[in-house]
Structure formats: structure tokens, C-alpha cells
Amino acid sequence: MSDYRINTKCVQGGYTPGNGEPRQIPIIQSTTFKYATSEDMGKLFDLEASGYFYTRLQNPTNDMVAAKICDMEGGTAAMLTSSGQAANFYAIFNIANCGDHVVSSSTIYGGTYNLFHVTMRKMGIDFTFVSPDCTEEELNAAFRPNTKAVFGETIANPALTVLDIEKFARAAHAHGVPLVVDNTFATPVNCRPFEWGCDIVTHSTTKYMDGHGAGVGGCIVDSGAFDWLAHADKFPGLCTPDDSYHGITYAEKFGQGGAFITKCTAQLMRDFGSIQSPQNAFLLNLGLESLHVRMPRHCENALAVAQYLKAHPKISFVTYPGLEGDKYYDLAQKYMPNGTCGVVSFGFQGGRAAAETFMKHLKLAAIETHVADARTCTLHPASATHRQMNDEELAAAGITPDLVRFSCGIEDAADLIADIDQALAQV
Numbered sequence: 001m002s003d004y005r006i007n008t009k010c011v012q013g014g015y016t017p018g019n020g021e022p023r024q025i026p027i028i029q030s031t032t033f034k035y036a037t038s039e040d041m042g043k044l045f046d047l048e049a050s051g052y053f054y055t056r057l058q059n060p061t062n063d064m065v066a067a068k069i070c071d072m073e074g075g076t077a078a079m080l081t082s083s084g085q086a087a088n089f090y091a092i093f094n095i096a097n098c099g100d101h102v103v104s105s106s107t108i109y110g111g112t113y114n115l116f117h118v119t120m121r122k123m124g125i126d127f128t129f130v131s132p133d134c135t136e137e138e139l140n141a142a143f144r145p146n147t148k149a150v151f152g153e154t155i156a157n158p159a160l161t162v163l164d165i166e167k168f169a170r171a172a173h174a175h176g177v178p179l180v181v182d183n184t185f186a187t188p189v190n191c192r193p194f195e196w197g198c199d200i201v202t203h204s205t206t207k208y209m210d211g212h213g214a215g216v217g218g219c220i221v222d223s224g225a226f227d228w229l230a231h232a233d234k235f236p237g238l239c240t241p242d243d244s245y246h247g248i249t250y251a252e253k254f255g256q257g258g259a260f261i262t263k264c265t266a267q268l269m270r271d272f273g274s275i276q277s278p279q280n281a282f283l284l285n286l287g288l289e290s291l292h293v294r295m296p297r298h299c300e301n302a303l304a305v306a307q308y309l310k311a312h313p314k315i316s317f318v319t320y321p322g323l324e325g326d327k328y329y330d331l332a333q334k335y336m337p338n339g340t341c342g343v344v345s346f347g348f349q350g351g352r353a354a355a356e357t358f359m360k361h362l363k364l365a366a367i368e369t370h371v372a373d374a375r376t377c378t379l380h381p382a383s384a385t386h387r388q389m390n391d392e393e394l395a396a397a398g399i400t401p402d403l404v405r406f407s408c409g410i411e412d413a414a415d416l417i418a419d420i421d422q423a424l425a426q427v
């Protein structure tokens, strides 16, 4: 980790060219890499030497971009994945196997909930979902002897709850397991979960990090702070020899700072192959170069929109953790004093019909199943992502029929408010 501030890390982290080398990160668009002798290559396969041999495992472009995100989060090692879904799956599956158990916040991204609740259960991994607002007693009661990790989102998509990272980290560590936090919505510009006791961070880089709707991607970062060997009985995958790598014990060979990501690359990326393409990693890096400039504007615009909506007589509620009076305002001030994210959700006095009319009349804000983009986008979940659900099922998912999710881009706030204003006039 460098000593530079986050703004400098966004621009220059991960890659320092030497004399006559390209100023921009080179796109190494090659599946494979050449060696002079079989012995040289053999050392790579044995993890005796580090180097590239096949892009499914590692690629130099990807590694430079992962190194930048690692630096931004303040971690010791990182890897890119093909999507945020792959990042969360790998982060958990790297330490929890069939017969194990994970404690997760209940307010998480729908895709992650499905991954945990349906798909990973089929793999024999059990999950207990707890409210992010639970007491420490309730949280501690969710642990079992076979619990291997705790999971939550810094700011939940789309519920916009804020995770009390210190509370979740305390409980995880009291039970000898790491806390994994999906930091997609806050980004390391607004929150660095490692500073609050989190052990592993994941990202859907598809969102603010890319920021331009150009490439789907993910990232996993290790803080290097979790002592696997001190809990060796819980983590045999890291603390006992790996037969598929000639008996290497990751936690011994690669230390506390390198074991998690090395195992995740050597086993999971090798076997599941959810690699990010080098071309997409290059595009992701272009996004990262301006992340620290875009995030404050996203937050500024979202706060202006939230304040406008809060005062509007046709609006029944506004949820935005950066808005004074929001249920999560105090936690947001603690963990993200410089801003939260650009996503605001709200509802209408006129219910579902009002929401539908409003959506029809927006001109600047585009209807998309996407968030965290430079361009403002919006969604009415009850008529899109959650349209199979009736009103009761929606309520159980924390979504009211009139809820609109509005992801403020980096346009001029006055134009966004004017667009909302003219659409509300039609309601």
C-alpha cells in the first residue's frame, strides 16, 4: 500500500511505468505467455515462481488494475473477476464449503441474496440472514460452530441501509471468522471498510468504479489482517496442504497478506474461470482514474434531489442516507462523512399509479436496470425487476409498490430536478 491519498491512488495507483514504457496501462490481449524452458514454466505451475502462463489464472493488465483497487482500499492483495456476482461467490466459497454456514445481513443486493439463499444452499452452504439493525446479542446468536464468515454491504443496494461495520466486525472476530463487506455503493473514495475492522472487501466494478456503463466486472481485496493460522481448525483450505498444488499450505507459504487471494486465484479462478477480459480491465482503469472526481458530484446531486423530493407534497417518503433525518444518517456520518452514494429512493402519495405516471414522463433520467452510472438512471421495481411479486411479497422484500429507485448521475443537479419536477406535475 502506498502512502498517497485516495485521489492520487485513483489516478496513479497500480502501475508505475519505467523508462520508455507506455504511460497508460498496456492491454495485454493474450491468452498465453511464452517460456524458454519447461523447467521455467514448471516453477509457475508449482507456485514456486510468480509469472503469467494463462490468462484464465492471471493477466498483467488485470493485475495492474487489481493492484490499483488494492491500493485504494488499503489492502495487501487483490484480484479482478468477471462480475460482482463472481466476486461475492468466490469471496465466500474460498472459505466456506459444503456443510459450512455464513451469517449475512438481510439487506443485500437481490442477485447476491439469490446466490446465497438459493444457489449456494444447493452447494450445501447454509446462510442465516440478520437485520443490519439487529442488536449485538441477536447478531451473536446467529453464529454456529460451523460459521465461516459474516457478510454485509456498506450501503445496501437497493435498500440504502448503512452497515455498522464495527458491530459486524466485532461479532465476526469474537467467533474467529472474517467480515466480508461488499463496498460497491460507497467505493473506497467514500469508505474504506478495512479501517473499521472488515477483513475482505468485494466490489461490483460494473457500478461507480467503471462508472460509464461500459463493462461488467468485479474485484476482491484482502486486508491481510485476518490471522487464518490462529483459526486453523475453521479454515483447512488455507491452513492444510492443497493436494492440487503439490501440498502447498497457502497460509504458510503466502502469509497472512497473500494466502486468501493466492488460494482464490489458484483454485477458484483455475476451476471456475470467471476472469475479467483485459480489455474490460483497461476500461475499468479509465473509470477509476476519475472516480474521486465523480463520487462527490454523484453525492451532491443525490442530496439536492433528496432535499427537493422531501419538500414535495406529492412525495410520501424519501430514503437517502446522506439526508439529515434519514434512519441511517448518523451511521453514514460516522462511516462516510464525505458522502454516501448517488442513489435515492422515494414513494408517492398517489401510490403505484402515481409512480407509473411519473416514470412515463421522465425525459433526462433513463429507465434502466442499472445504477451508479455517470448518466442518471431510474427504475420502478414493482413494474420491472420485482414485477412477478404481489404487493404482499413486495412488502416482505422491503419494496413498496410505489417505490422508485433514482440513481443520480453527474449531470447538472438543476436539470435533474427540473426533469423530476415536470414529471411530478403530470402525476
Ligand SMILES: *Cc1c(COP(=O)(O)O)cnc(C)c1O
Binding pocket: 083, 084, 085, 086, 088, 109, 111, 112, 153, 156, 157, 182, 184, 185, 203, 204, 205, 206, 207, 216, 217, 218
Ligand atoms: C450490481 C451489484 C452486484 C452484482 O454485480 P454484477 O457486476 O452485476 O455481477 C453485487 N453487489 C452489489 C452491491 C451490486 O450493486
